[in-house]
Amino acid sequence: MITIWGRANSVNVQKVLWLCEEISLPYNRIDAGLQFGHNTESEFLAMNPMGKVPTLVDVDFVLWESNSILRYLVMQYGGPSALYPADAKARASIDRWLDWSLSTLQPAERPVFWGIIRTPEAERDITKIATDVAKVTEVWKVLDAQLKGRSFIEGESFTIADIVLGAFARRWFGMPGIERTRMPNLERWYTLLATRSGFNKHVDVELS
Numbered sequence: 001m002i003t004i005w006g007r008a009n010s011v012n013v014q015k016v017l018w019l020c021e022e023i024s025l026p027y028n029r030i031d032a033g034l035q036f037g038h039n040t041e042s043e044f045l046a047m048n049p050m051g052k053v054p055t056l057v058d059v060d061f062v063l064w065e066s067n068s069i070l071r072y073l074v075m076q077y078g079g080p081s082a083l084y085p086a087d088a089k090a091r092a093s094i095d096r097w098l099d100w101s102l103s104t105l106q107p108a109e110r111p112v113f114w115g116i117i118r119t120p121e122a123e124r125d126i127t128k129i130a131t132d133v134a135k136v137t138e139v140w141k142v143l144d145a146q147l148k149g150r151s152f153i154e155g156e157s158f159t160i161a162d163i164v165l166g167a168f169a170r171r172w173f174g175m176p177g178i179e180r181t182r183m184p185n186l187e188r189w190y191t192l193l194a195t196r197s198g199f200n201k202h203v204d205v206e207l208s
């Protein structure tokens with residue numbers, strides 16, 4: 001059985017747990033990161049020199065970077081799957097959203113998440129949060145435009161792009177006390193995600 005190292009409130013761990021649910025893959029999860037520690041210990045750093053979660057162990061194979069873990073698990077355990085189709089163009093189209101999440105979405109949404117959820121209310125910098133919300137709104141608008149006329153990010157099939165961006169969308173829609181610009185396509189897509197058990201079980205949980 002695979003082992004996933006990582007605390008369950010990490011967005012990058014949540015993506016992996018959601019995928020496991022989608023492909024009915026059993027796993028063993030070990031809490032690590034933040035208050036659980038482990039990720040600064042030498043044994044952990046030998047597996048993942050970045051000291052981050054999630055880190056996957058599959059017998060003698062170790063992998064880090066959540067998006068790489070998703071791709072690996074579908075290819076290894078998902079069978080022929082619409083989640084990450086073999087066709088090169090379909091696959092590359094999904095990959096660009098995974099890359100976009102790392103290069104563009106997460107750097108923009110992280111300050112908002114940390115500024116609100118990981119900062120005590122009395123210490124929150126409301127002005128900075130408003131500036132950061134305005135910046136990430138422009139990024140979400142790109143996905144809102146992509147979702148026009150389609151059920152999911154790459155068309156009518158649910159893929160790992162929906163898992164990756166859906167995990168961040170949960171943070172966006174769950175953030176208290178911010179002004180969210182209406183984005184009808186994004187909102188419609190988000191309600192579709194809520195019909196998936198992996199989302200409900202692992203992602204739609206309290207933000208912490």
Ligand SMILES: N[C@@H](CCC(=O)N[C@@H](CS)C(=O)NCC(=O)O)C(=O)O
Nearest residue numbers: 010011012033034052053054065066
């Ligand atoms: N790009 C990496 C980012 C990994 C990352 O930054 N993980 C965070 C949690 S979301 C982490 O390990 N933080 C340190 C900690 O939890 O102690 C990935 O997608 O796996």
